Structure formats: C-alpha cells, structure tokens
Amino acid sequence: MSGAGIPCQSDNCKNGKPPSRLECPTCQKLGIQGSFFCDQDCFKANWVRPWHFSRIVTSPLNRPQKTHKIIHSVVSASKAHNKDFNEPGIEGAYIPDWDISFTGKLRPVYPLSPKRAVPDHIPRPDYAERRDGRPVTEERAWGQPPRQLSKEEQDKMRKVCRLAREVLDIAASNVRPGITTDEIDAIVHEETIKRDSYPSPLNYRQFPKSVCTSINEVICHGIPDQRRLREGDIINIDVSLYYQGYHADLNETYPVGKVDDDAWRVMRAARKSLFEAIKQCKPGALFRDIGKTIEPVARDHGCSVVRTYTGHGVNDLFHTAPNIPHYAKNKAVGTMKPGMCFTIEPMINLGGNWGEVHWPDNWTATTTDGKLSAQFEETLLITEDGVEILTKGQPRKDLGEE
Numbered sequence: 137m138s139g140a141g142i143p144c145q146s147d148n149c150k151n152g153k154p155p156s157r158l159e160c161p162t163c164q165k166l167g168i169q170g171s172f173f174c175d176q177d178c179f180k181a182n183w184v185r186p187w188h189f190s191r192i193v194t195s196p197l198n199r200p201q202k203t204h205k206i207i208h209s210v211v212s213a214s215k216a217h218n219k220d221f222n223e224p225g226i227e228g229a230y231i232p233d234w235d236i237s238f239t240g241k242l243r244p245v246y247p248l249s250p251k252r253a254v255p256d257h258i259p260r261p262d263y264a265e266r267r268d269g270r271p272v273t274e275e276r277a278w279g280q281p282p283r284q285l286s287k288e289e290q291d292k293m294r295k296v297c298r299l300a301r302e303v304l305d306i307a308a309s310n311v312r313p314g315i316t317t318d319e320i321d322a323i324v325h326e327e328t329i330k331r332d333s334y335p336s337p338l339n340y341r342q343f344p345k346s347v348c349t350s351i352n353e354v355i356c357h358g359i360p361d362q363r364r365l366r367e368g369d370i371i372n373i374d375v376s377l378y379y380q381g382y383h384a385d386l387n388e389t390y391p392v393g394k395v396d397d398d399a400w401r402v403m404r405a406a407r408k409s410l411f412e413a414i415k416q417c418k419p420g421a422l423f424r425d426i427g428k429t430i431e432p433v434a435r436d437h438g439c440s441v442v443r444t445y446t447g448h449g450v451n452d453l454f455h456t457a458p459n460i461p462h463y464a465k466n467k468a469v470g471t472m473k474p475g476m477c478f479t480i481e482p483m484i485n486l487g488g489n490w491g492e493v494h495w496p497d498n499w500t501a502t503t504t505d506g507k508l509s510a511q512f513e514e515t516l517l518i519t520e521d522g523v524e525i526l527t528k529g530q531p532r533k534d535l536g537e538e
C-alpha cells in the first residue's frame with residue numbers, strides 16, 4: 137500500500153506531519169491501513185501500546201468503501217429494531233448511526249452521560265489536565281527498561297492496589313439485569329473519589345469515563361453508556377485507580393444472572409490462563425514465557441488469545457515497560473526482577489478468531505465474529521523469591537475456586 141498523501145500519524149510529530157511512507161509493520165500485518173510515520177522517532181513515540189491502531193482504523197480515510205451497500209442495510213435494520221435496543225425508562229436513548237457493520241448483537245446506547253468531576257484536592261496524573269489526554273510522562277519514558285521500585289514505592293503500590301480491589305468488588309456487587317453500564321461507571325467514580333483517588337481511565341487519551349465495561353463480544357475498552365445489562369450477558373469491569381502518585385489496574389468478568397456454557401467456558405479459560413501465568417512469575421523468569429503458559433490453556437478450552445492488547449508495567453505510570461504479550465512465540469524482551477510491578481491481563485475469545493474490530497468511538501474492541509470474549513487482570517509485584525498479587529481478591533466460587 138502506498139503512503140503518499142497520508143500525514144505522519146504521530147501525535148507529537150516534530151516535523152509538521154508531512155506526507156509519510158514509513159509504515160507500522162504490525163498494522164500492515166493486521167491489515168490496518170494508513171499507519172504511516174515520517175521517521176523512526178515518530179513511529180517509536182506511537183508504539184509500545186498500539187493506540188494508533190484504533191485511531192487509524194476509524195479515521196474517515198480508512199472506512200471500507202466496498203461494503204457501503206451492506207453497511208446501509210445494516211444501519212436501517214438496526215434503526216428498524218431500535219425498539220428492541222432502546223433502553224426502557226431512559227428518555228432519549230438511541231443507537232448512534234455509525235457507518236459500520238456490527239460483528240455481534242451488542243449495540244452502543246447513547247447519549248453518553250456528561251464527564252464526571254473529580255474534586256480538586258485529589259492528586260491526578262498529567263493526562264487528566266490535558267485537552268488531548270496525552271500521558272506525556274508516560275511517553276517520555278518509552279524505551280526505558282522496566283523499573284525496580286523502592287520499598288517505599290512498593291508500599292504505595294500495595295495501598296493503591298488494595299483500594300482498587302475494593303472498588304472493583306463494590307462495582308461487581310451491583311452487576312444485575314437492568315443496571316446500565318453508565319450506572320456502574322457512576323458507582324466506580326464515587327467509590328474511587330471517596331478513597332481520595334483519581335479514576336485512571338478518565339481522560340486517558342481522551343477516554344470519556346472512569347471505568348471500562350466490556351459486554352459479551354467486546355474484548356476490552358468498552359465505554360459505559362445507557363445500555364442495560366441483560367440476563368445471560370457477561371461483563372468485564374476494568375478498574376484503575378491513581379492514589380498518591382501510583383496506579384493500580386485490575387479487572388474481572390462476571391455473569392449477569394444465568395449464563396450459558398459458552399460463557400462459563402470463556403470465563404474459565406481467561407481466569408485459569410491468568411493464574412497459571414502468575415504461578416510462573418519470579419526473579420529470573422522471562423516476560424516472553426508468560427504467553428507460552430496462557431495460549432495452551434486457551435486452546436484447551438476451544439478459545440484463542442487476543443494479540444493486539446498486552447499486559448504492561450504499572451507504577452507511577454499507567455502503562456509502561458515491560459510489554460507483555462499473552463500469546464505463545466512472542467518476542468517480548470526482559471527478565472523479571474524484584475521490585476518490578478506489571479499486569480497480566482489475557483483477553484480470550486471463544487473459537488479460533490483472535491482478531492478484533494473497533495467501533496468508531498475510538499475505543500471499543502470487539503471480536504470479529506461476534507463470539508464472546510472474557511478477561512481477567514491483576515497487578516503483580518516481583519519479590520525476592522516469587523510474586524505478590526497486589527490486587528488479589530476472594531476466590532471466584534462461581535468459577536470453581538475454593
């Protein structure tokens with residue numbers, strides 16, 4: 137594909153975003169068009185986590201043109217069924233008129249609620265204050281090796297992780313048919329600020345809400361909206377807090393009422409693969425071996441491992457080194473050392489399709505075939521002789537844990 141005419145996609149291009157020809161090789165492999173940068177610096181400054189994927193996929197330049205007819209019939213079909221999707225009791229709720237074909241049955245239900253406020257006395261990360269939501273300190277640290285935290289910093293991580301676990305458990309106790317994901321967002325927001333913490337997702341690269349809520353075929357980064365949970369759904373709640381300068385990051389997937397065998401299977405696969413991987417973490421273990429543990433568990437359950445989104449270092453930065461792929465035969469660099477904090481957060485899809493399709497909201501990643509996806513995440517600390525699960529919660533009895 138030719139890059140002539142596509143301006144450099146780097147947010148912080150120092151060269152005035154000239155027409156660019158240096159293509160992101162991963163985007164190219166994934167068939168994502170338009171991922172061009174003017175030089176290595178601009179490319180590197182947009183790598184680490186593939187945020188540039190979603191932006192580029194959904195830019196009007198790259199909307200698939202050939203499916204135009206199909207798209208129009210899908211849009212009118214969804215309008216015709218608006219009654220089905222319309223949320224009872226929510227005045228003015230509607231399904232946005234997006235020029236895409238959805239891969240499954242889930243629909244966004246708009247409008248999003250207004251941005252929630254965080255009291256002034258709560259310390260916040262740099263991106264919270266920026267219109268563009270760019271995590272500037274995070275970007276400056278790109279390319280640096282994983283940091284080993286001091287004892288004092290480790291205690292700060294313990295503290296914020298315990299708070300984040302409390303918030304997730306409260307959010308989870310509210311999961312029931314009829315609640316909207318926006319109401320879950322309100323609960324997470326309130327419980328977070330009650331703990332003098334900032335909800336890390338809020339305004340991170342302009343994410344509009346305080347938590348990610350990912351239902352059914354949504355792999356990750358679902359935006360809380362007016363859709364009500366229904367019996368039979370599964371929902372992932374991904375909570376991140378910033379307390380006194382340090383971030384915690386964890387998520388779990390929950391059934392809404394009674395769910396079918398497929399739902400249990402994908403949840404078990406995600407949960408089991410995470411905990412098998414955690415068991416291997418200790419000083420000297422290689423980050424690249426984590427995926428070697430996760431992928432066979434997924435396969436045994438008839439599932440596949442999402443490749444685009446990875447685990448990550450987490451400390452005074454929300455997303456930092458190391459980068460931790462969850463699939464086998466990856467080329468991740470680095471060795472675990474005492475004092476390192478990072479997440480493992482496998483996203484597992486039912487069936488063999490590990491790819492994803494993004495909604496034009498710039499965030500929501502769904503399976504390509506509309507099948508279910510589940511995820512679990514913990515924040516970990518490497519100790520002298522093993523690993524501490526800083527966000528550890530109660531065993532999931534519903535998933536067969538004691």
Ligand code: MF3
Nearest residue numbers: 337340343348357374376385
């Ligand atoms: N919590 C997610 C993770 O596990 C990241 C969410 S970024 C957001 O890394 F902006 F979507 F919130």
Ligand code: CO
Nearest residue numbers: 385479481513
């Ligand atoms: Co994470």
